[in-house]
Amino acid sequence: MKKMKTIEITLVSMFVVLIAIGANITSIIPFLVVGGVPITLQTFFAVLSGLILGSRLGAIATSVYAFMGLVGLPVFARFSGGFGSIISPTFGFILSFILAAYVGGKIVANKKTVTPYIIAAFVGTFINYFIGTNWMYFAYKFWADAPEGFTYGMAWLWMLPPLPKDIILAAVAGVFAHKMRVTVLTKGQFKNINLSA
Template sequence: MKTRDLVKIGLFAILTAIGAYISIPFFYVPFTLQIVFTILSGILLGAKNALYSQIVYLLLGLIGLPVFSGGTGGIQTVLKPSFGYIIGFIFGAFIIGKIIEQYKNLNIINVFLATIVGLMVIYLFGVTYLYIILNLYMQKQTTLFWVLKNGFLIFLPVDMLKCFIATVIGIKLKKHI
């Protein structure tokens, strides 16, 4: 791995942390800009390095640095209902990068579709974890419908907009990186 790759990996880990600080609290899962930087890591770094950037972000938070939404960090954050989305960032960034690596010519449609697939992967991890933590750990006895509504459907329109913004920015930056 080249020094340039390490710098990009670290940069996107830090950008994802910055995105966590731009946050609007909402039930158990806040609105943040983390997804924008996760998506951009997939577009700009490729699958492997995007995966690494999100793993670094996760590890920074787990060792106690306050890089998660709300300025939290530490091993105890694995018990937060929103932690599954952070796990999803790792796989979502990887999938976006993997899909984009398959294209020779990037255009707004294929990059946007790749970001949507990555977003669905993030939701898969996030909503599943939300359901498990609320029901098994917190004993909230929430329904699957409630979790889908409050962990997925409410966020979908805003996150689709974030995907589009990241697509446009990513395509422009990809030409220069």
Template structure:
């Protein structure tokens, strides 16, 4: 994969934005409400599948090597055993899916970007919730049901994440034409 300087800067920018989004949080349980989903979705919409996923890989890699950039100011390899780590894996796949769907249209519109963001959000949940369940049940020894994992790992996040998908679509409709015009 050949990456030019502009791509490196944009990938780094979205990795940094995702890190900042981790610190803007509402702690509500094993996985806090953050702005990470917003920046993950924007990375997919604006950078596309390949670079959007790469930005999230850079973010996760930096956290795994020890920078305290994950939610709650955590970092290091031990975070693999935290309930919320599955969502970080989901960010990579989600950004890729969002980017793929966004790339398939020549005309940028709100509906297409909203559907792409919503699909990416579903992918993040599909990876994050089972991971949360397994870590809580099998690693931490917490007595938790699948229904409880769905409640604490997905249901409480849905309203805010839908709002983030709407914001992503609104921003994407405004930003993408500017980027194309300026050949940024």
């Protein structure tokens, strides 16, 4: 692995913390629960890490986050953690963050306009939903206690309540990441970071 610079380690660490905060934002701000559905910012920050940091650093940040949770640090939703999380029906969403960040970063590499950033954010969100929902389905079918009458269609129906929120946040992530890349990250120390990798 390419040796990381101090500024890169700092940015990766910042996104690890942001994803952890995003996972538990409703514990900090309880009113972010609408109709019983928590408005978490996990996916938002995971996708944002790839768009802002690039595919390599974004994938590192999301991998570090997943690793920290698996070794027992309470960084997952509801301040959970531990290796047992790997058999959780929702662990696929956490795994998806790595691919979502990587693919998103690849899409926006060397792009100057905002459109590719918005597209990349939607692609990253789709990856999150696809991997997470399929993992949840297979978890309930093979090793977790599935609700009575559980089907593949039901798994996708469960994803409908948070979908509008994630569509809006994906658009916000794309616009915000583009703004950051063409302004802040083109100045000072940030100019020495290879964000296209």
